[in-house]
Amino acid sequence: xxxxxxxxxxxxxxxxxxxxxxxxxxxxxxxxxxxxxxxxxxxxxxxxxxxxxxxxxxxxxxxxxxxxxxxxxxxxxxxxxxxxxxxxxxxxxxxxxxxxxxxxxxxxxxxxxxxxxxxxxxxxxxxxxxxxxxxxxxxxxxxxxxxxxxxxxxxxxxxxxxxxxxxxxxxxxxxxxxxxxxxxxxxxxxxxxxxxxxxxxxxxxxxxxxxxxx
Amino acid sequence: xxxxxxxxxxxxxxxxxxxxxxxxxxxxxxxxxxxxxxxxxxxxxxxxxxxxxxxxxxxxxxxxxxxxxxxxxxxxxxxxxxxxxxxxxxxxxxxxxxxxxxxxxxxxxxxxxxxxxxxxxxxxxxxxxxxxxxxxxxxxxxxxxxxxxxxxxxxxxxxxxxxxxxxxxxxxxxxxxxxxxxxxxxxxxxxxxxxxxxxxxxxxxxxxxxxxxx
Numbered sequence: 272x273x274x275x276x277x278x279x280x281x282x283x284x285x286x287x288x289x290x291x292x293x294x295x296x297x298x299x300x301x302x303x304x305x306x307x308x309x310x311x312x313x314x315x316x317x318x319x320x321x322x323x324x325x326x327x328x329x330x331x332x333x334x335x336x337x338x339x340x341x342x343x344x345x346x347x348x349x350x351x352x353x354x355x356x357x358x359x360x361x362x363x364x365x366x367x368x369x370x371x372x373x374x375x376x377x378x379x380x381x382x383x384x385x386x387x388x389x390x391x392x393x394x395x396x397x398x399x400x401x402x403x404x405x406x407x408x409x410x411x412x413x414x415x416x417x418x419x420x421x422x423x424x425x426x427x428x429x430x431x432x433x434x435x436x437x438x439x440x441x442x443x444x445x446x447x448x449x450x451x452x453x454x455x456x457x458x459x460x461x462x463x464x465x466x467x468x469x470x471x472x473x474x475x476x477x478x479x480x481x482x483x484x485x
Numbered sequence: 486x487x488x489x490x491x492x493x494x495x496x497x498x499x500x501x502x503x504x505x506x507x508x509x510x511x512x513x514x515x516x517x518x519x520x521x522x523x524x525x526x527x528x529x530x531x532x533x534x535x536x537x538x539x540x541x542x543x544x545x546x547x548x549x550x551x552x553x554x555x556x557x558x559x560x561x562x563x564x565x566x567x568x569x570x571x572x573x574x575x576x577x578x579x580x581x582x583x584x585x586x587x588x589x590x591x592x593x594x595x596x597x598x599x600x601x602x603x604x605x606x607x608x609x610x611x612x613x614x615x616x617x618x619x620x621x622x623x624x625x626x627x628x629x630x631x632x633x634x635x636x637x638x639x640x641x642x643x644x645x646x647x648x649x650x651x652x653x654x655x656x657x658x659x660x661x662x663x664x665x666x667x668x669x670x671x672x673x674x675x676x677x678x679x680x681x682x683x684x685x686x687x688x689x690x691x692x693x694x695x696x697x698x699x
Contacts, residue, residue, distance in 0.1 A: 327605070353567035354613035357575075362604075362616045390576075391541070399568035402576045406620050413627050 272459060273298045275338040275376065277331075277367050278345025279319070280308045282428065283382060286452030287344060292317055297459065302334045324363030331370035340378035341371040342455055356403045364407035368414050379416040380455055383408050385424040385443055385470045392443075408468060419458050420468030423451045436474025437481040444472035454478045486673060487512045489552040489590065491545075491581050492559025493533070494522045496642065497596060500666030501558060506531055511673065516548045538577030545584035554592035555585040556669055570617045578621035582628050593630040594669055597622050599638040599657055599684045606657075622682060633672050634682030637665045650688025651695040658686035668692045 274291055278284045279301030291299035292315075301312045301319040312319035322334040324345060335341055345367075347359035364381065371379050384404045386392035393401035411418045424444045431449030454471055457478035458464045464482050474481065488505055492498040493515030505513035506529075515526045515533040526533035536548040538559060549555055559581075561573035578595065585593050598618045600606035607615035625632045638658045645663030668685055671692035672678045678696050688695065 353571060357567060357571060357613040357616045361571075361620065365620070366604075390580075399571040402571045406575065406579070406624065409624065410620065 272296070272339040272378065273300065273337060274340045274342060274459065275300045275302055275320075275335045277302045277324070277341060277343045279303050279312065280305075281344055281346065282448045283426075283452050283455070284344040286431075286449045287342060287455050288312070288317060290452060290456040294456070300334070300338060302331075324359055324366065328366045328369045328373065331367055332373040335370050335374035335376050338371075338374060338376045340380070340459055341367060341376050342380040342382075342459075343367050344382045344455070346382075353399045356400055360400065361403040361407050365410045368407075368411050368416065372415055377415075377417050378459065379411060379414070379418045380458060381408060381411055381418065381420045382451065382455070383420050383422040383468070385422045385441065385472070387422055388420075388468060389440070412468075417465050419464040419466075421451065421454060421458065422468060422470045424470070424472040426451065432473060433477060434473065434475055435471060435478055435481050436476060437469045437471050437485060439469055439485075441470035441472055446471060446473045450478075454481070457482055486510070486553040486592065487514065487551060488554045488556060488673065489514045489516055489534075489549045491516045491538070491555060491557045493517050493526065494519075495558055495560065496662045497640075497666050497669070498558040500645075500663045501556060501669050502526070502531060504666060504670040508670070514548070514552060516545075538573055538580065542580045542583045542587065545581055546587040549584050549588035549590045552585075552588060552590045554594070554673055555581060555590050556594040556596075556673075557581050558596045558666075558669070560596075567613045570614055574614065575617040575621050579624045582621075582625050582630065586629055591629075591631050592673065593625060593628070593632045594672060595622060595625055595632065595634045596665065596669070597634050597636040597682070599636045599655065599686070601636055602634075602682060603654070626682075631679050633678040633680075635665065635668060635672065636682060636684045638684070638686040640665065646687060647691060648687065648689055649685060649692055649695050650690060651683045651685050651699060653683055653699075655684035655686055660685060660687045664692075668695070671696055 309319035320334040322330045347355040387404040429447040461482045523533035534548040536544045561569040601618040643661040675696045
């Protein structure tokens with residue numbers, strides 16, 4: 272598959288781009304917002320394209336042109352206001368879905384948040400963030416794409432353990448970003464993840480094993 | 486029709502409740518958040534129910550029990566943060582849609598904002614607000630309800646002129662809240678508005694005439 276990684280400059284994005292670059296079966300294209308980020312990827316021999324999630328869908332569709340899959344790993348980050356949450360985590364995500372449809376990239380992986388599908392388990396402090404993720408996920412489910420929605424628990428910068436736990440509903444726990452990237456990589460062509468969403472935390476299974484159990 | 490007005494204590498809501506109360510063909514129920522607001526309506530002989538848009542869908546569904554139609558006129562208001570925009574204007578609106586489905590209230594009218602369906606015309610200063618309205622509208626369109634999405638221009642507190650203009654796309658202009666309420670009232674059982682959204686500003690037609698032209 273030729274895979275567009277949206278949010279390639281983020282931490283999950285960087286891990287995923289590296290996995291895809293080293294892969295025999297996939298080809299990667301990194302979508303970033305700034306020229307210097309694109310230049311960095313290009314210096315590492317990785318194809319990079321510029322597009323802004325706050326720009327028009329057509330720009331994102333152009334970035335996805337010729338791709339088979341799109342992975343949305345972008346996020347407005349914890350330090351921005353709720354207005355950016357709406358414009359990046361919700362509208363940016365849905366524009367990416369529309370762009371994938373427009374570009375004919377039929378496979379779409381979304382990085383969401385644990386229990387985003389379940390309003391009663393949204394963290395009180397950042398309910399608005401969960402709300403944005405919730406509706407981005409639902410808009411994806413209403414799209415024509417072959418989706419997978421990955422809902423990780425608390426993200427850490429620890430090195431990946433290579434061992435995870437995935438299920439429709441899990442208790443909140445942590446997971447290294449590197450392991451989330453490994454699950455995204457494994458999910459790309461795992462048909463057992465098609466048209467599904469699942470919570471994801473650290474556990475005892477390899478990504479391949481965890482995804483087979485869904 | 487028995488009509489639940491959500492956001493009955495707001496300005497459009499109050500106008501609409503009055504029209505419904507004075508109507509021969511409809512019956513009104515005002516949904517409000519605070520007991521003193523409910524008491525005020527009850528003192529005027531209007532049935533009122535308490536429910537919070539930040540609460541569970543089941544509470545809103547209980548408020549809609551036995552109703553044929555739901556009109557969403559609520560809004561977080563201009564003075565709150567974007568987090569409330571997400572939780573009221575988006576999540577509160579969609580919870581109302583789900584509550585209407587749960588309660589079997591098949592008709593749903595949404596008060597949206599002019600050009601909310603068209604990202605390229607969102608006001609730069611409050612793009613996040615338009616984004617919230619946009620997705621609330623799209624979630625309603627994806628629901629099982631017989632919807633009408635009314636997208637008024639700049640809202641004023643002027644007395645209604647009784648004359649409006651409605652079309653799928655209009656240039657931004659003002660409209661008194663009282664006229665928006667009159668259009669909602671006229672749209673309730675106007676089949677020509679079913680499964681449609683339209684922009685709305687002041688104009689030359691009565692609400693009934695304007696809705697016939699859609």
